[in-house]
Amino acid sequence: MISTTKLAISGLFVFLLALSTMSTAHEIRPAIIDLTLDENGSYSIDIQTSVETYLAGIGPDVTDTNNAPQAAEYDRYRAMSEQELMPVFNAFAPDLIRGIQLQADGLDINLAEPNLTLTSEPDLELAREAVITFTGTLPVGSSSLNWQWDEQFGGSALRVSSATGQEVYTEYLQPGVATGPFDITGAVKQSGFSIFANYLVIGFEHILPKGLDHILFVVGLFLLSSRIKPLLWQVSSFTLAHTVTLALGMLGIVTIPAAIVEPLIALSIVYVCVENLWSRNLSKWRPAVIFGFGLLHGLGFASVLTEIGLSPNHFITGLVGFNIGVELGQLTVIALCFLAVGVWFRNKAWYRSYITNPASIAIALMAGWWVFERTVYGV
Template identity: 90%
Template sequence: MTSTLKLALTGFFVFLLTLSAASTAHEIRPAIIDLTLEEDGAYRIDIQTSVETYLAGIGPEVTDTNDAPQADEYDRYRAMSAQELTPVFKEFVPELINGIRFQADGIDLNLPEPSLALTNEPDLELARDAVITFTGTLPVGSSSLAWQWDEQYGGSALRVTSASGEEIYTEYLQPGTAAGPFDITGAVKQSGFSIFANYIVIGFEHILPKGLDHILFVVGLFLLSSKLKPLLWQVSSFTLAHTVTLALGMLGIVTIPAAVVEPLIALSIVYVCVENLWSRNLSKWRPAVIFGFGLLHGLGFASVLTEIGLSPNHFITGLIGFNVGVELGQLTVIALCFLAVGVWFRNKDWYRSYITNPASIAIALVAGWWVFERTVYGV
């Protein structure tokens, strides 16, 4: 092989291993913001998030806290008990409030000092969720609201409901993006198209850049054969399966704990890559096996949507939008694989020896570690 080719292949494997390493540590998840409106004009804002990232000054450009320059500071906060962390959070509150714009009918509202509740005890191996809660009263006769917080706090899912649980508004927000103004009187309903487009973004982002285990699974499918027909058979089988369990999981018909699903998802990656080593062509049973693995991945997708919450009034719209986003993400991964190695080298005699086998071994080893990690330490 030429030096240029060796450099290209080295870059491809480094890319795979970088993706793999990034998914083994502390992933930063979007905040879940629940705004509940009472009949008497009172409101409650519950923000479920990882407050240590804010205290350490880790911004949305970082996807894993271990990669941040402030990683040591983040770990120091993570090691604190609730009693120790609360006064640190209180010192941070003015900065937090200064980064939030909450409006009623275009008028800025002054947020009160929030409370902080931590959901579990310190454990550096696991992410710790916190709930930041603001309570207050809207001006009499308020008909619309708007919400925005500083880009440094990252992406978020905003859910606005009445005290009875009736949905008023829902949107996934990119870092720094404003929501609204949106009507809270019921006179103007949120359009189905806006929800559809919003959930496409959520689905796509769950693959790229956040779904690193799903990315490596799709890469594993690509590695068996860079020819389009066998790849389409596998992807179609996978798509059909995860569509089924995504719907069943969201409807509550099938529920399996993440502690079971996530190690099995990692194990599915190991299987696909090991089979790549001893199978040169698409076997008769491989689409069926991929279908079974797709069922597992669908349950993983469902856990993401369950956490963010689907719009009850637009359940089907949101479900389809999320699934479309997932598919677009998977197709993008395949396209990138073709651009990286498939277009240039797929017809070479050495393609299997220098690309399929080494890449499959690397991914299988990393996924094997995930099986161990997710089984021993949990997810």
């Protein structure tokens, strides 16, 4: 009876891990919205996104298109050339326009028909980015703007700037959330606290729920020992390292292509979990190894921030907010691991055999597949 109970607990934990390790090859990322304002009142809105998710009707509750009921339709659109996709997009454009609200001083701006540009050739193994462009002119004397788009289009990072590149406003928006009015005359500056809070959310969400590889790395650290001291040594080493490379990456001092960094991040997960199988305690070299892996993960974090963009006027504030958000996400993962198995079973004689080893094997196998996938097919 005891053996059956132990097997059930072990199987449940591995099953939960397996659910969280679905392939991220078709991960849905937030849209990047660049709103550029000219002195003469004209504007341009460039929305960088995966347009096929909208065409297939995949909502923000889905994090990976492979798991969506519309996965086949999504893949069919991704296989189309720009010329083939254009009629489908044109038919969808009125729905997109209805889902966007742009206001100047509280008055609605009627958007013209958008233009679509695909930035890469069809490849079912890779996410394909597109740019949706709106252009128009604001009413004379406009001093503030509001932006919102429908919840069905998911989260977004809004970046507002002048035609000369001067930052006006930046914010990460949850699905369906409006900005509220923001000044475009330069008279009112965006507060540092709002920047900090915004990037804290971005950092947390990059771990939970979107950072599956980072989640599994932290779980791998937990699995070696559910004791606080060994875990703190590992997490502290990891934190120090990724803080360093996150800053260096954002400053442009260290730049390594994602095609190199992402397979190595997956390989770091494999190493940690394989070591869990033959090491029962924290070895003297493990914190140093974890520090090295933290440098890699920091470069991964930097690529996310580079894509979204940090506010030049609040660079340090945004960087600190993002890093704290990442840390809160990692601590939440550790807390969930303790609640799931650590608190209840860590003192059991069978904990290693039925929790640590099966879970480490499952994670190592999934991460090994990621190494292959990211090396052969790219990020």
